[in-house]
Amino acid sequence: MTVPVDDHLVHRGDGVFEAFKMVDGKVFLLDEHLARLERSAGDIFLELRHTKEEMIDICKQLAEVSGLKDILFRLYASRGPGGFTPNPYASVGPQLYLIASALRNPAPELYENGAKIGFSQVAIKSGGLAKVKTCNYISNVLMAKEAVDQKLNFVVNVTEDGFLGEGPTENIVYLNEANELIYSSFDHTLRGTTLLRLHELSGELQAQGLITGMKEAKQSADELYKAKEVFMIGTTLDALPVVEVAGQTVGDGKPGPVAKLARELLKKDQQENGTVL
Amino acid sequence: MGYPVYNDVTEIVNACPEYAAQNDYHAMYSSVFQGSLPTLN
Numbered sequence: 504m505t506v507p508v509d510d511h512l513v514h515r516g517d518g519v520f521e522a523f524k525m526v527d528g529k530v531f532l533l534d535e536h537l538a539r540l541e542r543s544a545g546d547i548f549l550e551l552r553h554t555k556e557e558m559i560d561i562c563k564q565l566a567e568v569s570g571l572k573d574i575l576f577r578l579y580a581s582r583g584p585g586g587f588t589p590n591p592y593a594s595v596g597p598q599l600y601l602i603a604s605a606l607r608n609p610a611p612e613l614y615e616n617g618a619k620i621g622f623s624q625v626a627i628k629s630g631g632l633a634k635v636k637t638c639n640y641i642s643n644v645l646m647a648k649e650a651v652d653q654k655l656n657f658v659v660n661v662t663e664d665g666f667l668g669e670g671p672t673e674n675i676v677y678l679n680e681a682n683e684l685i686y687s688s689f690d691h692t693l694r695g696t697t698l699l700r701l702h703e704l705s706g707e708l709q710a711q712g713l714i715t716g717m718k719e720a721k722q723s724a725d726e727l728y729k730a731k732e733v734f735m736i737g738t739t740l741d742a743l744p745v746v747e748v749a750g751q752t753v754g755d756g757k758p759g760p761v762a763k764l765a766r767e768l769l770k771k772d773q774q775e776n777g778t779v780l
Numbered sequence: 781m782g783y784p785v786y787n788d789v790t791e792i793v794n795a796c797p798e799y800a801a802q803n804d805y806h807a808m809y810s811s812v813f814q815g816s817l818p819t820l821n
Contacts, residue, residue: 506810506812507812553811561809564809565807565808566807568807569807584812598810598811598812599809599810600808600811600812601808601810602807602808602809603807603808
């Protein structure tokens with residue numbers, strides 16, 4: 504597990520990354536994750552060392568070597584080694600590091616009891632960089648520290664204007680008083696692949712009368728206090744209900760039906776539409 | 781432009797199997813290591 508210390512990934516955070524999971528031998532949203540990787544790399548003018556097909560083949564080989572069916576792949580595309588300045592041209596060329604770890608899901612009790620979240624004091628990323636999944640993640644690191652220090656499961660950031668952002672590695676959605684499922688505008692947040700997939704699947708939530716629709720919106724963080732349901736969405740979480748926001752109870756204080764069905768839809772999707780390598 | 785050869789990943793993994801197991805690391809690919817595909821088990 505060694506990366507050269509003069510790889511610009513190490514000393515400047517100069518690289519992009521993705522994390523995606525294999526569940527029961529099928530990779531969830533593989534194309535979407537690799538497409539976002541390519542977009543992120545393009546945004547920082549980083550040429551990927553491997554083609555998409557080569558990266559998929561490496562994932563396949565890693566899965567075979569590991570012998571696992573449930574894997575969290577972590578893919579890092581770096582500027583590469585050479586020198587210690589921020590000059591991206593001082594490199595022997597881009598590199599790829601790809602790790603297969605055993606997929607560890609959150610404890611079942613967390614889904615049964617719900618999570619507690621708070622608001623972060625860490626300055627939110629500026630518009631442009633917030634949309635690129637780079638390895639420069641110090642603000643996310645500090646947010647994760649805030650959550651641990653405050654004995655919370657997550658914190659979410661807020662813009663200077665008081666608009667809702669995202670968690671360290673999760674998107675947040677909530678059910679408003681009009682039964683609309685709302686997620687933050689992508690002005691200051693990463694385009695979450697699981698979130699966007701849930702949006703595609705949200706017709707079922709609507710068909711069952713749980714929501715009137717799902718949409719991206721620039722909303723005040725205060726809206727969370729009035730929400731009927733709140734939940735976090737991410738690659739490893741799927742949909743995790745939130746029962747407390749900054750010390751205030753959400754709804755009746757128990758995980759709600761929208762979060763529950765959202766999780767079921769995502770898990771069903773993983774089984775039915777995951778990619779066999 | 782060449783690049784100095786680092787220790788093979790397999791050597792590192794063999795040197796710290798408990799660490800690899802503790803963190804659920806099972807396999808790694810690194811282009812720096814010329815595409816070796818070691819197991820961490």
